[in-house]
Amino acid sequence: MEEKQPILEVKNLKQYFKISRKFTVKAVDGVSFKIMPGETYGLVGESGSGKSTTGRSIIRLYKPTDGQIIFNGQDISGKMSKQEISMLRTKMQMIFQDPMACLNPRKKVMDIVAEGLDIHHSYSSQKEREQKVYDILELVGLSKEHANRYPHQFSGGQRQRIGIARALIMNPDLIIADEAISALDVSIQAQVVNLMKKIQKDFNTSFLFIAHDLSMVKYISDHIGVLHLGHLVETGTTEEIFSNPIHPYTKSLLSAIPVPNPHVEKTRKSLTYDHDQSDVDYTVGTEHHVGGTHYVLATDEEFEKWTKQ
Amino acid sequence: MAERERILKIRNLNISFKTDSGTVNAIRGVNLDLYRGETIAIVGESGSGKSVTTKAIMGIMANNGTIDSGSIEYTWHDENTGEVRTEDIVKLNEKQMQKEIRGRKIAMVFQDPMTSLNPTMTIGKQIMEPMIYHYGKSKEEAYAKSLELLELVGITDAEKRMKNYPHQLSGGMRQRIVIAIALSCDPYVLICDEPTTALDVTIQAKILELIQDIQKKKNLSVIYITHDLGVVAKVADYVNVMYAGKIIETGTIDEIFYDPRHPYTWGLLSAMPDLDTNDPELYTIPGTPPNLAVPVKGDAFAPRNQYALNIDLRVEPPMFEVPGSTTHKVASWLMHPNAPKIEMPHALKKRLEKMEKGGK
Numbered sequence A: 001m002e003e004k005q006p007i008l009e010v011k012n013l014k015q016y017f018k019i020s021r022k023f024t025v026k027a028v029d030g031v032s033f034k035i036m037p038g039e040t041y042g043l044v045g046e047s048g049s050g051k052s053t054t055g056r057s058i059i060r061l062y063k064p065t066d067g068q069i070i071f072n073g074q075d076i077s078g079k080m081s082k083q084e085i086s087m088l089r090t091k092m093q094m095i096f097q098d099p100m101a102c103l104n105p106r107k108k109v110m111d112i113v114a115e116g117l118d119i120h121h122s123y124s125s126q127k128e129r130e131q132k133v134y135d136i137l138e139l140v141g142l143s144k145e146h147a148n149r150y151p152h153q154f155s156g157g158q159r160q161r162i163g164i165a166r167a168l169i170m171n172p173d174l175i176i177a178d179e180a181i182s183a184l185d186v187s188i189q190a191q192v193v194n195l196m197k198k199i200q201k202d203f204n205t206s207f208l209f210i211a212h213d214l215s216m217v218k219y220i221s222d223h224i225g226v227l228h229l230g231h232l233v234e235t236g237t238t239e240e241i242f243s244n245p246i247h248p249y250t251k252s253l254l255s256a257i258p259v260p261n262p263h264v265e266k267t268r269k270s271l272t273y274d275h276d277q278s279d280v281d282y283t284v285g286t287e288h289h290v291g292g293t294h295y296v297l298a299t300d301e302e303f304e305k306w307t308k309q
Numbered sequence B: 001m002a003e004r005e006r007i008l009k010i011r012n013l014n015i016s017f018k019t020d021s022g023t024v025n026a027i028r029g030v031n032l033d034l035y036r037g038e039t040i041a042i043v044g045e046s047g048s049g050k051s052v053t054t055k056a057i058m059g060i061m062a063n064n065g066t067i068d069s070g071s072i073e074y075t076w077h078d079e080n081t082g083e084v085r086t087e088d089i090v091k092l093n094e095k096q097m098q099k100e101i102r103g104r105k106i107a108m109v110f111q112d113p114m115t116s117l118n119p120t121m122t123i124g125k126q127i128m129e130p131m132i133y134h135y136g137k138s139k140e141e142a143y144a145k146s147l148e149l150l151e152l153v154g155i156t157d158a159e160k161r162m163k164n165y166p167h168q169l170s171g172g173m174r175q176r177i178v179i180a181i182a183l184s185c186d187p188y189v190l191i192c193d194e195p196t197t198a199l200d201v202t203i204q205a206k207i208l209e210l211i212q213d214i215q216k217k218k219n220l221s222v223i224y225i226t227h228d229l230g231v232v233a234k235v236a237d238y239v240n241v242m243y244a245g246k247i248i249e250t251g252t253i254d255e256i257f258y259d260p261r262h263p264y265t266w267g268l269l270s271a272m273p274d275l276d277t278n279d280p281e282l283y284t285i286p287g288t289p290p291n292l293a294v295p296v297k298g299d300a301f302a303p304r305n306q307y308a309l310n311i312d313l314r315v316e317p318p319m320f321e322v323p324g325s326t327t328h329k330v331a332s333w334l335m336h337p338n339a340p341k342i343e344m345p346h347a348l349k350k351r352l353e354k355m356e357k358g359g360k
Helices: A051-058 A082-091 A109-120 A126-139 A144-148 A156-168 A186-203 A214-220 A238-243 A248-255 A262-267 A300-308 B050-058 B094-101 B123-135 B139-152 B171-183 B201-218 B229-235 B253-258 B263-271 B346-359
Strands: A008-018 A024-035 A040-044 A066-071 A092-095 A174-178 A206-211 A223-228 A231-237 A286-291 A294-298 B006-019 B022-035 B039-043 B065-077 B084-088 B106-109 B189-193 B221-226 B238-243 B246-252
Touching: A008 A051, A024 A051, A024 A066, A024 A223, A040 A051, A040 A214, A051 A066, A051 A174, A051 A206, A082 A092, A082 A109, A092 A156, A109 A126, A109 A144, A109 A156, A126 A144, A126 A156, A156 A186, A186 A206, A186 A214, A186 B263, A206 A214, A214 A238, A223 A238, A223 A248, A231 A238, A231 A248, A248 B201, A262 B229, A262 B253, A262 B346, A286 A300, A294 A300, B006 B050, B022 B050, B022 B065, B022 B221, B022 B246, B039 B050, B039 B229, B050 B065, B050 B106, B050 B189, B050 B221, B106 B171, B123 B139, B123 B171, B139 B171, B171 B201, B189 B201, B201 B229, B221 B229, B229 B253, B238 B253, B238 B263, B246 B253, B246 B263, B253 B346, B263 B346
Parallel strands: A024 A231, A040 A206, A040 A223, A092 A174, A174 A206, B039 B221, B039 B238, B106 B189, B189 B221
Antiparallel strands: A008 A024, A008 A066, A223 A231, A231 A294, A286 A294, B006 B022, B006 B065, B065 B084, B238 B246
16 A cells, blocks of 8 residues: 655644743644645644644644644745745735734725735736636635625625635645634534535645644544653544543543533533642653554553553 | 523624614624623634624623614613612613623723733722722722732732733733733623733633633623634523624523524534544635625625525525424524424534534
8 A cells, every 4th residue: 555645744843932031932842743635633622722723834824843843745844935935825824813803904805815915926917816716705605706805794704715815825735724714604604614524625725723622623633642741642543532641631631612402411510630749741751652653651651550440 | 490690681782883884784683692600602714793792781882883773671680679670772872881791790801911001100099090980999099909809719819919010910810910900890791802812822711711701700700702602501591692783693502502593503513623623624604704895785694605595595584483492583584383393414414413422
């Protein structure tokens, strides 16, 4: 069988922020994972766990402190050549959380969506530019007429569609969705998720889906990585993580999901995981293989203790 | 069982806003009851009028909004004489409202703890302020009570925290402070407007459990506003589903979750993925909510409703009582005795049955 090449490979990524001479925030501290073509990788964790930082380092909004990011077979973690930059900026795209804040309020949808095309000179005539925008708008469920409006004239779900259209127009191989649906209503969330799934099916695009809503993550992802305090504490397929969580943090995260079922929900108490009191040191743990693609970060004793429970 | 004591009684509330594009009828005839020690939830999409309803109860509506008709009756025991008093909040003037009701009898927890706290004041000052203002407590008394409150909301090192500023605390801590402030004047009613939307899941569960805990201790009545049905399932006794400024279905939590009757409620329940969902596509409610600046003819949900009857387009449905229940009411012509019998979607029915079994 032919070995499939991952579209993105992150090896031991570290992202530190120096606050002062004595104090450095280790936002991401040694994270490794792979994303295969056409696959969705869900990155979950609480606020401050470094999920967004990971996404931003991968798309090179930050300069990674250490580690390797290999995208489409090219190392993009260090200084990049002009070709590499242009490849990265077209083939990897990002969808942001707040659709109002990420769209320029003074520009028309046409110009917002076409901005990537303008920068990379990917059209030969104005007509082609227009046509490309119209096609993409139609794809995300908007119509031609919407191209001449401003962002404030749209509803939240429609704005998020514009954000997706802007990402899609460059034909990306990987889309990083940073909490792309957290700001939307339940029924609109479903619309946007359906749209992302459709795009994935049609174009074989990979997604890095960053979120804290685990029921949505479970629905959309093939693989999941659980991030806590900058460390990837557990990773595996969705099935593996949800049916057999090992790490106490993953367990507490799973137990916190509200279930829309009053009989269950009324009696259930969520598990608490207090990192300060658990004396689990993430820096001494190593990856332990649980089975399949399921790994957990632990020392030998911890691993034994957790798997027994 | 002890007799239920009614605290809030809203009848036929109508609220409109004057905007550049005309008058928007945001609330169209809302009826709501709240009893002592119970929790009700109001669910609906953004723009359905959930927040406006509760802001009317607090008397903090935007300047361009007016209460056109209806009453909000609030009943309480007078602290000194112990007699039962009932006031219509709509008729109170601003001064009475501020002195008697707002903060003192009815308190509110807002969505974003960072914007509802004052960044230039210490936590301690902010918790003490309402007690000094409303009850004329001395600083020492207020300070002692503040420490108690901080412990109640699960903050350790209370004395140290009193000197902190909001930016020094995490999101979950801040929301705990906001709850402590809301509780400082011993209110009867606590309104929580999306209290956990800005927080992540682990902290969300903690905050909800905290509110439940305090509710039991203090016999509070709580109104939750949310669009997260998981949260509703956890906390609510009664659920009100709102759409386009009207309550379209109301009932106990079991009635709404296991026996929903309104097509919109079906849609809401179907759109929410649970952990067992693996259908290739999530259900979505087609279309968008109506523009309330245009007078609504018939049932506001009819254009998006695949089960809509002819009459839905012409006459607004009244509240029908579901046979066999005193609490479950639905505003849909489908409930009329002469209406064709329409069952909820098969997939949803199967799921609800499974849920009901799984929970027992």
